[in-house]
Amino acid sequence: MALPPSADPLLSGSVSSADPMRGAARIFSGLLEARTGQILSESRAWRMETALKPVLRAHGLSDMDALASRLMGHKDAMLENDVVNALLNNESSFFRDLQIFDMIHRHILPRIHAQRSDRTLRIWSAGCSTGQEVYSLAIQLCNDMARWRGWRIEILATDISTAAIAQAKTGIFTQMDVQRGLPVGDLLKWFDPSGDDWRANSALRQMIDFRTDNLFDAHAPQGEYDLLLCRNVLLYFTPERRQSVLRLLARHSHAGSVLLLGAGETVIGHSEDFVPHAEFRGGYGRRADAAAQSGGAMRRAV
Numbered sequence: 001m002a003l004p005p006s007a008d009p010l011l012s013g014s015v016s017s018a019d020p021m022r023g024a025a026r027i028f029s030g031l032l033e034a035r036t037g038q039i040l041s042e043s044r045a046w047r048m049e050t051a052l053k054p055v056l057r058a059h060g061l062s063d064m065d066a067l068a069s070r071l072m073g074h075k076d077a078m079l080e081n082d083v084v085n086a087l088l089n090n091e092s093s094f095f096r097d098l099q100i101f102d103m104i105h106r107h108i109l110p111r112i113h114a115q116r117s118d119r120t121l122r123i124w125s126a127g128c129s130t131g132q133e134v135y136s137l138a139i140q141l142c143n144d145m146a147r148w149r150g151w152r153i154e155i156l157a158t159d160i161s162t163a164a165i166a167q168a169k170t171g172i173f174t175q176m177d178v179q180r181g182l183p184v185g186d187l188l189k190w191f192d193p194s195g196d197d198w199r200a201n202s203a204l205r206q207m208i209d210f211r212t213d214n215l216f217d218a219h220a221p222q223g224e225y226d227l228l229l230c231r232n233v234l235l236y237f238t239p240e241r242r243q244s245v246l247r248l249l250a251r252h253s254h255a256g257s258v259l260l261l262g263a264g265e266t267v268i269g270h271s272e273d274f275v276p277h278a279e280f281r282g283g284y285g286r287r288a289d290a291a292a293q294s295g296g297a298m299r300r301a302v
């Protein structure tokens, strides 16, 4: 997202405060907010130094002040990208919030299956991180292949983090990653050992289109999605930015779409387009009149 010059944290920040770490921290958090919209919570600000250590090493910098000075000194897109990647919260796990995945499997997907006469299923995970969320969905669909045989299934997974998307594309997860939420049966069925790690098999990987994209400058999504996930992403945005993301999601949904957010997130107070879903507890659907204004129940403009 382009910033007006005066709002660029790299120009307005300063490292020469009485407490140099505070000054440097302000530069880093300003950069993160300007590039991604994410505001560093206090607990994450405490972990900033640890998160940035690999960046110092990779760029041969001695400490946080040196990093801040380099950022302010001259434009270094690669360094900025590395700092932003390091500060983003990419926390994710397989089948995170199991009851939501249970609802997707038992209620939401069967509903879409019954309604979608063109036999096309479109899913968008916005803020997919390293991919556990969409691989979990792909596993659910593969485990239920008899139902979906003959269907065209499109899964788009986007994230602003180039590092997270690069990792997601490999489909490689550590032992620790797979122990967090992935049932052993699914691990053995859909993953292959890869050294000390596990790799999602090619059937799973080919189902998902991973792309780097900023929700405030979104290019990747096209047309409308039946199921939209934007989970644990809105939490660190300002109210204005939440509204803006929810407007974007509304533009890529139709009257029958279902939106799922993280457990601590809601549309209430942030959206004129979405309301709590009448049937799917914890899910959101388009407000009837808002959906009518933007098209029919299952319109899809791809």
Ligand SMILES: C[S@@+](CC[C@H](N)C(=O)[O-])C[C@H]1O[C@@H](n2cnc3c(N)ncnc32)[C@H](O)[C@@H]1O
Binding pocket: 035, 036, 037, 038, 088, 089, 090, 091, 092, 093, 096, 126, 127, 128, 129, 130, 133, 158, 159, 160, 161, 164, 213, 214, 215, 216, 230, 231, 232, 233, 262
């Ligand atoms: C905590 S993770 C959530 C991952 C996954 N949705 C889940 O719930 O397990 C939040 C993700 O949002 C991404 N993110 C933050 N700001 C973003 C932006 N402006 N555009 C796209 N993705 C963003 C981060 O890079 C991070 O991977």
